[in-house]
Amino acid sequence: MSATEPLPPPEVLASPESQAVAPVPQPDDVAPKPPPALLGPITRGIGDEEKRVRLRAMKRNATGMLIAAAVVFVIARLLEARWPWVGYIRATAEASMVGGLADWFAVTALFKHPMGIPIPHTAIIPERKDRIGKALGGFVQNNFLSREVVAIRLANLHPGERIASWLVVPENAHRVAQHAAAGLAGAAHVLRDEDVQAMIEKGLVSRLRKVQVAPMLGNMLTVLTADGRHQDLLDAALRGLARTIDTNEEMIRDRVGEETPRWFPEFVDEKIHEKIVGAMQRTLDQVAHDPDHPLRARFDEAVEKFIEDLKHSPAAIARAEAVKEDILTHKAVGTFAGSIWSEAKETLLKRAAAADAEGKSGGAVERGLQAVGKTILNDPAVLAKVDEWILDAVLYAVEEYRGEVAGLIEHTVNNWDPKATSEKIELQVGRDLQFIRINGTLVGGLVGLLLYALSKLF
Numbered sequence: 001m002s003a004t005e006p007l008p009p010p011e012v013l014a015s016p017e018s019q020a021v022a023p024v025p026q027p028d029d030v031a032p033k034p035p036p037a038l039l040g041p042i043t044r045g046i047g048d049e050e051k052r053v054r055l056r057a058m059k060r061n062a063t064g065m066l067i068a069a070a071v072v073f074v075i076a077r078l079l080e081a082r083w084p085w086v087g088y089i090r091a092t093a094e095a096s097m098v099g100g101l102a103d104w105f106a107v108t109a110l111f112k113h114p115m116g117i118p119i120p121h122t123a124i125i126p127e128r129k130d131r132i133g134k135a136l137g138g139f140v141q142n143n144f145l146s147r148e149v150v151a152i153r154l155a156n157l158h159p160g161e162r163i164a165s166w167l168v169v170p171e172n173a174h175r176v177a178q179h180a181a182a183g184l185a186g187a188a189h190v191l192r193d194e195d196v197q198a199m200i201e202k203g204l205v206s207r208l209r210k211v212q213v214a215p216m217l218g219n220m221l222t223v224l225t226a227d228g229r230h231q232d233l234l235d236a237a238l239r240g241l242a243r244t245i246d247t248n249e250e251m252i253r254d255r256v257g258e259e260t261p262r263w264f265p266e267f268v269d270e271k272i273h274e275k276i277v278g279a280m281q282r283t284l285d286q287v288a289h290d291p292d293h294p295l296r297a298r299f300d301e302a303v304e305k306f307i308e309d310l311k312h313s314p315a316a317i318a319r320a321e322a323v324k325e326d327i328l329t330h331k332a333v334g335t336f337a338g339s340i341w342s343e344a345k346e347t348l349l350k351r352a353a354a355a356d357a358e359g360k361s362g363g364a365v366e367r368g369l370q371a372v373g374k375t376i377l378n379d380p381a382v383l384a385k386v387d388e389w390i391l392d393a394v395l396y397a398v399e400e401y402r403g404e405v406a407g408l409i410e411h412t413v414n415n416w417d418p419k420a421t422s423e424k425i426e427l428q429v430g431r432d433l434q435f436i437r438i439n440g441t442l443v444g445g446l447v448g449l450l451l452y453a454l455s456k457l458f
Contacts, residue, residue: 062437069096091452092445099444126418133413137406145402160386167373177366214320218310
């Protein structure tokens with residue numbers, strides 16, 4: 001294949017250095033290639049030309065040995081009648097030809113039809129390209145993207161330590177801070193305020209609508225009331241009520257006077273006032289100083305019933321959902337969403353401006369990144385947790401998309417041009433395969449010599 005011919009799809013077996021590509025110019029008189037949806041080009045890799053030269057040299061060597069064996073066979077055949085010992089040379093050359101031809105056929109049949117003859121089970125790679133693509137995709141999926149392989153590899157890499165060590169370097173932290181500030185500020189400029197506000201409002205409302213408020217409140221109250229902590233609230237309420245009575249004693253006295261008949265003597269009103277205020281104060285004092293007071297037990301029962309209703313009562317759950325819906329449909333929610341974005345946008349723009357003004361002097365974000373890196377490196381527990389987070393994230397991505405990777409490989413190979421695919425693979429491994437031909441020629445000759453010698457002996 002000449003240097004001006006279009007070279008087909010991404011190499012299957014190409015070495016890493018052959019991944020960079022260079023555009024191949026196309027003459028005007030060359031017929032247009034099939035659409036990319038049907039045939040994908042295999043790109044020319046760096047070093048392909050050198051591999052092509054070496055492949056041709058190895059082919060010449062293997063073919064030269066085969067021709068040499070044929071020439072020796074012809075000469076030995078002509079001289080064997082005169083000198084019988086030449087029969088050993090003839091047998092060796094004959095077997096060398098057979099071995100060389102057999103291996104030439106085997107190697108050639110991988111990539112094309114030998115001598116262009118469509119012999120069955122030849123041109124294996126171009127004829128079975130799609131099957132190879134499917135097998136290759138499955139091989140990568142099961143052997144390179146398996147959960148076990150990725151987990152072991154990541155564990156050996158210690159990604160948390162590597163990231164933290166990279167972040168503590170001031171230049172790296174500065175670069176991340178600059179890019180983050182510029183990217184976020186650019187996004188803030190591009191995004192429309194109305195769209196972002198609507199997205200925040202929609203996301204907030206939709207997320208809250210999915211959560212039942214009553215059971216969640218019930219669970220929170222269960223935690224808050226554990227170990228009798230709700231009795232502290234009762235004590236605080238009792239103290240507040242006692243202060244209220246003391247503060248408003250004159251108002252109570254006036255209220256008693258208003259409610260009693262006018263002909264009641266004033267000292268009677270005073271006695272009634274003293275009885276009411278005294279009874280309330282004594283009751284509050286008794287409840288406050290008696291942990292076993294019946295009022296506390298009734299308070300416990302009321303709280304437990306309220307929590308149980310929040311968790312399991314359909315009526316209570318429905319009432320809570322109705323209140324939640326009233327709140328979510330209120331216009332204040334939209335105002336709140338707008339304020340969130342306004343404040344976030346203002347902060348982003350200020351940070352970006354500050355980052356530009358600071359230049360290379362280092363800003364808060366940069367110092368924060370360095371501090372995060374140092375914290376991770378100095379705390380083994382945090383480092384282990386970061387490694388665990390990274391591992392979980394990568395394994396999730398692997399489990400989620402390993403099938404997509406296999407499908408991509410299969411689809412890509414299916415779209416390759418069969419002939420160009422075969423030529424490209426031959427370019428990568430064909431030189432090594434020529435040793436099969438050379439060895440076949442040599443081993444065949446030795447076997448032929450051995451068999452001829454044995455035939456003479458027996």
